[in-house]
Amino acid sequence: MSRSAAAIREMYDALLSRFGPQHWWPGQTPAEIMIGAILTQNTNWRNVERAIANLRARGLLDLARLHETPVDVLAELIRPAGYYNIKARRLMNLVDHICSRYDCDLDAFFGKSLHALREELLSITGIGPETADSIALYAAGKPTFVVDAYTARILRRHFLIDETADYEQIKELFESALPADVPLYNEYHALLVACGKDYCRPRALCENCPLNPFDHDGSIR
C-alpha cells in the first residue's frame, strides 16, 4: 500500500469535513451537464452560467434543437463563456456525433461500457480527458475519476505526486486508492475544486490550506 493511496483516502475525509457536500454537477439534465463540461474548459464557471442561461432562454439545452442551430448563432449565444468560436464548434462536434449516430438519444449514446464511452468521447475533436471523464461521470453516471488543474496542483503541493505526473497517472492514483463508486468520485472531484478555488491558486496560497497535516511546504509549484 503506497503512502499516497492512504493519503488520498484521508484527504477525502478532511475535505468533506472542511467544505461539506458540494452537490455537483451544477446542472439539471445530462444534456445541460455535457454542454457545461465543454463550456467550462479553462473558463470560470460564472461565465459559463451566463452562456447556459442564453441557451436555456432559447430552448437550446436540448440536443435535437441544438443540432438544428447554425454554429455561428450558437457562437454568439455562448460568447460570455469565452473561446466562443472554438467552443461552438466543439459543442456541434459532440451534438453531431450523438444525433447522427444515436438519433439525438443520450440514453442510447451512454448505453455502453465506461471504457467504450470514454474512448468514443475522446475521438471527438474538442473533447479531451477531463471533459470526457466529466461527461462520463456526471452526465452518464459511470465511475471514472475526473482530474483537473486543481487536482494536480493540490497533489503536487502535498507531495502526493511528482512534477511530471500526467493525467492518466493521477487518475489511476485515485482509482486504485478508492472503490469505483460514482457518488464518491462525484463528491471528491467537487471537493478538490472547492478547495482549489479557495486555497490552491497558481500563486496565491496556501496558508490556510485545510489539507494540513498532509504536509505541504507552501511553495508554489
Next chain:
DNA sequence: TGCCAGGCCGGGT
C-alpha cells in the same frame, strides 16, 4: 491593473 478561470488542438521540432 494584471492575473486567473473546473482544457484542448494543431503545427513545429
Next chain:
DNA sequence: ACCCGGCATGGC
C-alpha cells in the same frame, strides 16, 4: 513524444 501559441470573456 513533447512543446508551445492560440483561443476570449468577465470578475476580483
